[in-house]
Amino acid sequence: MSSYEIAVLPGDGIGTEVMPEALRVLDAVRAEYGTEFRYRHFDWSCETYRETGRMMPADGIDRLRDHDSILLGAVGYPGVPDHVSLWGLLLPIRREFDQYVNLRPVRLLPGVTPPVRDKAPGDIDFWVVRENTEGEYSRLGGRQGEGTPAEMVLQTAVFTRHGTDRILRYAFEFAERIGKPHVTSGTKSNGIYHSMPYWDERFRAIAAEHPQVAVDQDHIDILCARFVMSPERFDVVVASNLFGDILSDLGPGVTGTIGVAPSGNINPERRFPSTFEPVHGSAPDIAGRGVANPIGQIWSAAMMLDHLGEQDAAADVVRAIESVLGAGAVRTPDLGGTASTADLGKAIAAEI
Amino acid sequence: MSSYEIAVLPGDGIGTEVMPEALRVLDAVRAEYGTEFRYRHFDWSCETYRETGRMMPADGIDRLRDHDSILLGAVGYPGVPDHVSLWGLLLPIRREFDQYVNLRPVRLLPGVTPPVRDKAPGDIDFWVVRENTEGEYSRLGGRQGEGTPAEMVLQTAVFTRHGTDRILRYAFEFAERIGKPHVTSGTKSNGIYHSMPYWDERFRAIAAEHPQVAVDQDHIDILCARFVMSPERFDVVVASNLFGDILSDLGPGVTGTIGVAPSGNINPERRFPSTFEPVHGSAPDIAGRGVANPIGQIWSAAMMLDHLGEQDAAADVVRAIESVLGAGAVRTPDLGGTASTADLGKAIAAEI
Numbered sequence: 167m168s169s170y171e172i173a174v175l176p177g178d179g180i181g182t183e184v185m186p187e188a189l190r191v192l193d194a195v196r197a198e199y200g201t202e203f204r205y206r207h208f209d210w211s212c213e214t215y216r217e218t219g220r221m222m223p224a225d226g227i228d229r230l231r232d233h234d235s236i237l238l239g240a241v242g243y244p245g246v247p248d249h250v251s252l253w254g255l256l257l258p259i260r261r262e263f264d265q266y267v268n269l270r271p272v273r274l275l276p277g278v279t280p281p282v283r284d285k286a287p288g289d290i291d292f293w294v295v296r297e298n299t300e301g302e303y304s305r306l307g308g309r310q311g312e313g314t315p316a317e318m319v320l321q322t323a324v325f326t327r328h329g330t331d332r333i334l335r336y337a338f339e340f341a342e343r344i345g346k347p348h349v350t351s352g353t354k355s356n357g358i359y360h361s362m363p364y365w366d367e368r369f370r371a372i373a374a375e376h377p378q379v380a381v382d383q384d385h386i387d388i389l390c391a392r393f394v395m396s397p398e399r400f401d402v403v404v405a406s407n408l409f410g411d412i413l414s415d416l417g418p419g420v421t422g423t424i425g426v427a428p429s430g431n432i433n434p435e436r437r438f439p440s441t442f443e444p445v446h447g448s449a450p451d452i453a454g455r456g457v458a459n460p461i462g463q464i465w466s467a468a469m470m471l472d473h474l475g476e477q478d479a480a481a482d483v484v485r486a487i488e489s490v491l492g493a494g495a496v497r498t499p500d501l502g503g504t505a506s507t508a509d510l511g512k513a514i515a516a517e518i
Numbered sequence: 519m520s521s522y523e524i525a526v527l528p529g530d531g532i533g534t535e536v537m538p539e540a541l542r543v544l545d546a547v548r549a550e551y552g553t554e555f556r557y558r559h560f561d562w563s564c565e566t567y568r569e570t571g572r573m574m575p576a577d578g579i580d581r582l583r584d585h586d587s588i589l590l591g592a593v594g595y596p597g598v599p600d601h602v603s604l605w606g607l608l609l610p611i612r613r614e615f616d617q618y619v620n621l622r623p624v625r626l627l628p629g630v631t632p633p634v635r636d637k638a639p640g641d642i643d644f645w646v647v648r649e650n651t652e653g654e655y656s657r658l659g660g661r662q663g664e665g666t667p668a669e670m671v672l673q674t675a676v677f678t679r680h681g682t683d684r685i686l687r688y689a690f691e692f693a694e695r696i697g698k699p700h701v702t703s704g705t706k707s708n709g710i711y712h713s714m715p716y717w718d719e720r721f722r723a724i725a726a727e728h729p730q731v732a733v734d735q736d737h738i739d740i741l742c743a744r745f746v747m748s749p750e751r752f753d754v755v756v757a758s759n760l761f762g763d764i765l766s767d768l769g770p771g772v773t774g775t776i777g778v779a780p781s782g783n784i785n786p787e788r789r790f791p792s793t794f795e796p797v798h799g800s801a802p803d804i805a806g807r808g809v810a811n812p813i814g815q816i817w818s819a820a821m822m823l824d825h826l827g828e829q830d831a832a833a834d835v836v837r838a839i840e841s842v843l844g845a846g847a848v849r850t851p852d853l854g855g856t857a858s859t860a861d862l863g864k865a866i867a868a869e870i
């Protein structure tokens with residue numbers, strides 16, 4: 167019987183409300199599949215920051231290191247600047263644990279009305295594979311001439327061969343593994359002079375290693391437009407840190423699933439724990455009322471199960487989500503219903 | 519009677535097919551409003567590049583300088599790498615002529631079926647104001663360790679006080695001028711460490727100079743999603759060069775108008791000529807068949823008229839476009855009809 171050590175970080179806002187529902191569903195998985203989970207809870211958050219001036223303790227990364235996975239809620243709260251909360255917790259975890267893949271499904275779900283017309287479940291079903299450790303998210307740069315008319319800020323993006331090749335390779339291998347051998351690269355080599363032509367060059371090189379996988383590439387501007395105009399054309403979309411960030415919010419925007427989409431921040435070699443978290447943020451506007459939709463957190467737990475090797479349980483959780491959504495009897499307000507966070511969590515747990 | 523010197527650069531692909539229709543409509547404007555246009559034609563294009571190794575002659579910029587405006591078709595053709603064709607023509611023109619505003623309407627038009635559901639003309643009607651001379655489109659950077667496993671590329675974005683403040687100010691003044699005093703800033707200060715917090719700081723400073731204008735800001739990832747989920751919330755969206763590029767393709771993607779949207783590359787002080795060009799590219803796949811939709815080029819000519827101070831004529835051209843689209847009798851294949859490029863151009867000219 168497998169047993170896993172899970173670090174649980176609910177974070178801020180609705181993060182603390184949706185996390186218990188994911189644990190409830192994992193309890194159901196334990197009952198059904200006999201998989202053991204041992205949780206350690208961490209209350210690191212913007213509140214910690216307000217009390218201590220740090221988002222996590224100085225040895226925070228070390229305290230997380232010995233876990234099989236990290237399940238994260240959401241980070242960020244009014245009064246703490248985003249770049250403080252994120253560069254103090256989320257982004258160091260991604261980097262220290264070399265979680266170089268950010269993986270997010272874009273899928274039209276039963277029972278969810280998308281903003282685009284004429285699409286049915288099955289029409290839109292693809293994955294965004296985002297580079298998660300380098301690229302445009304960089305601390306290289308700074309300001310000069312502060313406070314003068316000549317003031318300027320430089321911001322340097324970093325694309326290494328190591329970092330670029332491994333994310334591209336992951337995308338090709340992932341596309342083969344899921345039986346959709348077709349990869350689209352997001353680029354902007356017509357405008358961004360150095361990094362994006364390099365990205366294209368490496369895309370061609372890694373594509374040549376995978377001749378059985380069909381390839382496409384689109385500049386990010388038209389690629390975003392195509393996410394709306396023809397989302398059915400995509401299977402696996404690979405992109406840099408920034409472009410992947412944009413695409414993996416836009417995709418769920420198109421399918422109406424921003425409130426329910428999950429994500430994995432994955433270290434594929436499993437040398438370090440991977441982090442699984444919903445795409446949505448801490449949503450201070452609705453926090454504290456018990457009405458947040460817990461599906462993003464629950465689906466993230468399913469992605470975690472898949473990563474841990476528990477494919478059957480993972481598929482079962484996704485099936486339970488789809489079945490409850492499809493039935494439509496239990497819906498939180500964002501889906502047009504009146505159910506609470508806990509009602510929806512219980513309904514899904516009951517389907518396992 | 520006003521008279522204007524116009525530099526006409528059809529460029530590549532369908533650029534050469536849609537340009538004559540814009541000139542046809544300007545002829546109708548001349549007949550109706552008595553406005554004189556003197557054209558100088560330039561055949562600079564990817565073909566020029568293949569013959570001469572340059573996209574334009576060494577003194578190209580100087581040859582354009584003495585015009586009141588530049589009307590551009592589309593640049594780019596298979597076989598010439600994008601970053602060559604663009605950094606050899608389009609981008610130098612934007613920069614040398616300090617066309618620091620890239621302005622694009624996002625508007626649901628009659629007779630165009632958008633990919634989003636439940637929206638009618640009037641619901642979506644806003645402008646993207648994009649910084650057009652600095653930011654992420656930069657030649658600063660380079661490669662080291664070429665061909666080794668340590669290979670890496672740096673790409674540096676530049677945000678000056680001068681460049682940031684003037685585009686933000688333009689956005690606020692434009693919002694007031696068009697009677698929609700509400701500006702949304704596209705940012706990513708939670709992930710991009712130096713440049714985007716600076717962008718936010720300057721946005722706050724320039725907003726403080728315009729207390730009568732309402733402000734909003736969204737990170738680019740959720741902003742893109744909101745373009746799809748709730749496009750009616752926007753009036754004027756201001757963004758950096760890259761983010762503005764993405765948003766001003768995505769917007770027309772949402773309204774189904776990529777094939778018909780115009781853009782202005784504007785030097786507001788009129789110290790240099792401004793350039794007006796359709797959002798669409800050279801579309802090599804349909805070039806040479808006389809079926810391209812000329813509305814993007816014609817609408818660009820309308821934006822040019824507006825910039826030149828011919829507001830009545832400009833409004834008349836836009837009205838003619840909407841009237842022909844609304845009537846629906848003359849449609850090119852992209853709009854579901856069988857009309858030719860010239861048919862549609864003639865129909866619009868006849869409405870002036």
Ligand SMILES: CC(C)[C@H](C(=O)O)[C@@H](O)C(=O)O
Nearest residue numbers: 356357387604608609763797
């Ligand atoms: C062709 C390309 C360099 C250009 C840009 O990104 O500026 C285009 O997408 C545009 O928006 O005019």
Ligand SMILES: CC(C)[C@H](C(=O)O)[C@@H](O)C(=O)O
Nearest residue numbers: 252256257411445708709739
């Ligand atoms: C919060 C922010 C820094 C983060 C990102 O941009 O990576 C978020 O948008 C995400 O996608 O996980």
